[in-house]
Amino acid sequence: MAQSLLQEQLQQHGDFLNLTLTNPDGLAPAQFNLADGTVVDIWDTGVICFTPVGPSQKDIVLSCGVHGNETAPIEICAELVTQLLTGQLPVKHRLLVLFGNPAAINAGSREITENLNRLFSGHHSIGAGLINAERQRAKALEDYVSRFYNEVRVTDSVPRNRYLYDLHTAIRGSRFEKFAVYPFLHDKPWQKAEFEFLQACDVTTVLLMQTPASTFSYYASNSHGADAFTIELGKVQPFGQNDMRRFSKARAALRQLISEDKVSTQPFDESQFQLYQVYRAINKQTQEFKLHFADDVQNFTAYPVGTLLATDGDTEYRVERDGEAIIFPNAKVAIGQRAMLMVVPTTVQHNLV
Ligand SMILES: O=C(O)CCC(=O)N[C@@H](CCC(=O)O)C(=O)O
Numbered sequence: 001m002a003q004s005l006l007q008e009q010l011q012q013h014g015d016f017l018n019l020t021l022t023n024p025d026g027l028a029p030a031q032f033n034l035a036d037g038t039v040v041d042i043w044d045t046g047v048i049c050f051t052p053v054g055p056s057q058k059d060i061v062l063s064c065g066v067h068g069n070e071t072a073p074i075e076i077c078a079e080l081v082t083q084l085l086t087g088q089l090p091v092k093h094r095l096l097v098l099f100g101n102p103a104a105i106n107a108g109s110r111e112i113t114e115n116l117n118r119l120f121s122g123h124h125s126i127g128a129g130l131i132n133a134e135r136q137r138a139k140a141l142e143d144y145v146s147r148f149y150n151e152v153r154v155t156d157s158v159p160r161n162r163y164l165y166d167l168h169t170a171i172r173g174s175r176f177e178k179f180a181v182y183p184f185l186h187d188k189p190w191q192k193a194e195f196e197f198l199q200a201c202d203v204t205t206v207l208l209m210q211t212p213a214s215t216f217s218y219y220a221s222n223s224h225g226a227d228a229f230t231i232e233l234g235k236v237q238p239f240g241q242n243d244m245r246r247f248s249k250a251r252a253a254l255r256q257l258i259s260e261d262k263v264s265t266q267p268f269d270e271s272q273f274q275l276y277q278v279y280r281a282i283n284k285q286t287q288e289f290k291l292h293f294a295d296d297v298q299n300f301t302a303y304p305v306g307t308l309l310a311t312d313g314d315t316e317y318r319v320e321r322d323g324e325a326i327i328f329p330n331a332k333v334a335i336g337q338r339a340m341l342m343v344v345p346t347t348v349q350h351n352l353v
């Protein structure tokens with residue numbers, strides 16, 4: 001499509017998601033300006049960057065569709081991009097929006113060949129000779145994020161803070177409908193301001209990780225020093241079946257984050273949060289891995305000590321500690337990957353700024 005026609009269509013209808021899904025394998029780079037001077041750069045399919053005219057103190061990355069069937073975050077990001085492109089929402093800070101895995105979104109599936117969210121921090125290149133679309137996309141997404149954060153602008157007098165919010169929905173229901181995963185910070189302190197932002201998004205359950213991971217949020221946090229999170233906004237639903245009212249606070253907070261200097265937040269009060277840390281990760285070792293509870297058991301369900309949770313061949317996994325709760329149980333993962341996390345309540349008082 002000619003660039004002028006593309007620009008006209010995008011500014012009229014703002015349907016970047018449609019453009020992405022009709023070109024899942026790639027899109028030629030394009031650049032144009034919005035009426036207020038904001039520069040719009042399309043870097044690839046599902047990759048769109050907004051640069052405001054004035055100085056910017058924040059570099060914000062919003063991602064969705066890293067798992068193709070997690071539709072609510074895709075609808076939330078598509079709505080934001082539409083509002084920006086059609087001039088309904090001004091952009092105050094530099095913003096990169098990523099629709100992670102367009103082919104999987106088209107297929108309505110979590111992944112095509114491999115779980116994209118296990119391929120970051122270079123994991124896309126581990127395993128000689130293994131090349132597939134998800135590995136290529138993981139590498140490309142890393143490169144786009146690096147390019148975005150490292151861009152030099154003479155108009156910016158202070159260093160810009162980096163953020164990445166990777167939006168997901170979970171396979172199961174959850175005792176706490178919305179929750180965030182705070183990647184391992186290697187002893188750096190957790191950020192009060194980030195808990196406050198999460199609360200503004202209606203997210204008051206946070207899982208504090210204690211080890212590196214191959215996820216997108218850990219990559220942004222560890223490789224770029226971004227305040228980064230995986231945010232689970234609810235349960236997976238097909239397109240059109242999400243009750244968007246359930247995300248009104250998150251949508252409003254994201255709009256404010258993008259278009260205003262400050263997001264309206266409440267001062268951090270730990271008693272308003274449910275904080276967890278990982279007690280142990282259970283990885284799938286064999287094809288016989290089996291969960292011993294029903295598919296409708298919710299994330300953060302705790303069982304009495306001794307309860308059989310899973311078997312993997314001859315290995316039995318039973319509850320070891322009072323309060324130990326399940327999260328992300330999935331028997332269908334590839335061998336060697338995380339099949340379930342066991343989490344326990346914790347506190348952040350000792351390492352918070
Ligand atoms: O519900 C599930 O089992 C998975 C939902 C999901 O995609 N979660 C993310 C969490 C990423 C993280 O640990 O930061 C994932 O598994 O990739």
Ligand SMILES: [Zn+2]
Nearest residue numbers: 067070168169
């Ligand atoms: Zn996901």
